[in-house]
Amino acid sequence: MGEQELKRFNGEWRIMTQRIDVKKVADVTIATTLDMKLNDDMSIQEWGDQLIALFDDGTCTKLLVSFERVLFMSSSALRALITLNKKAKEAKASLVLCGIDDNIMEAFRITRLDNVFQIKKNEDEGIRAFDK
Secondary structure, three states: OOOEEEEEEOOEEEEEEOOEEEEEEOOEEEEEEOOOEEOOHHHHHHHHHHHHHOOOOOOOOEEEEEOOOOOEEOHHHHHHHHHHHHHHHHOOOEEEEEOOOHHHHHHHHHOOHHHOOEEEOOHHHHHHHOOO
């Protein structure tokens, strides 16, 4: 995991950890999830906030979220993705997910979120998805 800083969370001061690594490839912003498990509320809140913040300045119009390191994702993380999708639509941005583990993908299928999100196998396919 990355850098840490002190922030307020639910009225308490806590050390917040960088949950995503962000890079730009042409006009696509790629946010790689750094945690192997997205399973506790604090880390999911930080992760979701950091992803949503990418839309704040209006320059992110194509966001690819990579889960290549993630082995487990709770239902709270799925809810955070639904919120992110709403924020992307509000920002008139496109959102693509990639690198989702087969076991996690099963949860997307069961919840029918595979019909909500555009999901690609890897980062290269995810980048190409914006050209279609």
